[in-house]
Amino acid sequence: MRAGDGQTTARRWIAAVGWLLLAGRAAAGPLEVAPPPPADALTVEIHAEDADRFARLFAATGGKPTAAQLQKGYLDGASYGVAVFTPGRIGDAARLAKAVARDPAAYDRAIRECLPAAKAAVTDLRAIYLALHGLLPERKLPQIYLVFGAGNSGGTAGPGAQVLGLEVLCAQDRTVDGFRAILRRFFAHETVHTLQRDPATRAPEPLLTGALEEGAADFVAAIVTGQVPDPERAAWAAPREAGLWSEFRKDMAKTRGIDLGAEPEPKAAVAAYLRWLGNYGNAPPGWPYELGYWIGMRIWQSYYDAAPDKRAAIRAMLDFEDAEAVLERSGYPPATVRSDASISPPQ
Structure with missing residues (x-):
């Protein structure tokens, strides 16, 4: 998990519902x-x-x-x-x-x-x-x-x-x-x-930014360990990719431009965020937990595959600031996913 200010305020609150802050940033002064x-x-x-x-x-x-x-x-x-x-x-x-x-x-x-x-x-x-x-x-x-x-x-x-x-x-x-x-x-x-460098804390796309942060960590972890992170989640998600992406885009729209740590709490946006991230032990019915990690990793896979300089692509995973630009450059979703949006995940 990753933690950083506006988005992270929500994640710290989310941790009470999820997996007890497995590696969120220390919430303290100097x-x-x-x-x-x-x-x-x-x-x-x-x-x-x-x-x-x-x-x-x-x-x-x-x-x-x-x-x-x-x-x-x-x-x-x-x-x-x-x-x-x-x-x-x-x-x-x-x-x-x-x-x-x-x-x-x-x-x-x-x-x-x-x-x-x-x-x-x-x-x-x-x-x-x-x-x-x-x-x-x-x-x-x-x-x-x-x-x-x-x-x-x-x-x-x-x-x-x-x-x-x-x-x-x-x-x-x-x-x-x-x-x-x-x-x-x-x-x-x-x-x-x-x-990783912390992106803008009140990113225009908090859900996409969070998914890219976690997906980058999973992508690099897969390279250095030679193991697919959470293979059961990946096996469940792969045949449902088109439907999942359709749902993810809807929830991106619900969180776009919203500070998830604002008061009063933006409940609809936080709920949309929680469908994908910070939901260990509390995922939507029928879903594996933390599907946003998998979505983010799929976007970075497309980005990496399209990049002529693979090391530069890895550095981008650590230093990106504009989540929308990453998505655009990645070319995700591939045509096979775009043409198969009839597959919808369980609600």
């Missing part, structure tokens, strides 16, 4: 801790110091740490990762203590199963970072931090860093292999978001 240096793709490590300190405290307190114990044994003297994760997520020691008391089993499993698996994923991280560095050698790669939060966020990004909320990510899949797959997606897709 941090008091200096950001870390860029990661070296060949030697990058996964910073687990904070997670290890939490695990030791959890064990020492029988899984029932108090707010005072969490403050002294975890939050005080913590790393940049916890500093990024505290505003809007951990909040404070009291909030964290309540979250742990509410679901100690989730923290216990994350410590026993997912923390060791996350540490072992450094080989996956290096492989993905080496591929990203080869593709985009001028871009600075973020450091990765493992932390435990208040059960409300799977991850976020701050200057020079990505931070993973282990107790939330661990709950997304009951198997270690599934958890490792989640991490690989995070390392690829979410890292691309840290490399």
Whole structure:
């Protein structure tokens, strides 16, 4: 997921309905801790110091740490990762203590199963970072931090860093292999978001802009991992592409020129946006979640196929400012899709 001001205000609200802010931007003012240096793709490590300190405290307190114990044994003297994760997520020691008391089993499993698996994923991280560095050698790669939060966020990004909320990510899949797959997606897709330049925050086309941001991250992630992001979603969407594009265009019209974070809330525009983005666990009936990612990736595929300079096309995915111009240059939809608009998705 990507987050940026006007559009992102809606996404932060959307996260309460969706997947608990899996990697939205940190919603905070300037941090008091200096950001870390860029990661070296060949030697990058996964910073687990904070997670290890939490695990030791959890064990020492029988899984029932108090707010005072969490403050002294975890939050005080913590790393940049916890500093990024505290505003809007951990909040404070009291909030964290309540979250742990509410679901100690989730923290216990994350410590026993997912923390060791996350540490072992450094080989996956290096492989993905080496591929990203080869593709985009001028871009600075973020450091990765493992932390435990208040059960409300799977991850976020701050200057020079990505931070993973282990107790939330661990709950997304009951198997270690599934958890490792989640991490690989995070390392690829979410890292691309840290490399992207924020488009205009109140874009004339907020839905199209959001789909292109997410589609670009999926497109680049597919290149560096060799895997199709969410193959089940792609398999469902491909035979319905014409109908989906017809629906997407209608919702583009409903969101065009509207600030999704405005007060009072533009409910019709937000509802149109939510059909495609920010709807993990709450997609329209019969639809896979986050179909806007797939639409955006299809537009970028057309753009990339038509581009004589493929590296310039990749850079455009990171630096684009005008979503409508991208759509026009892409030539999307292809003639086969335009001629088959009778296929309509379930409502």
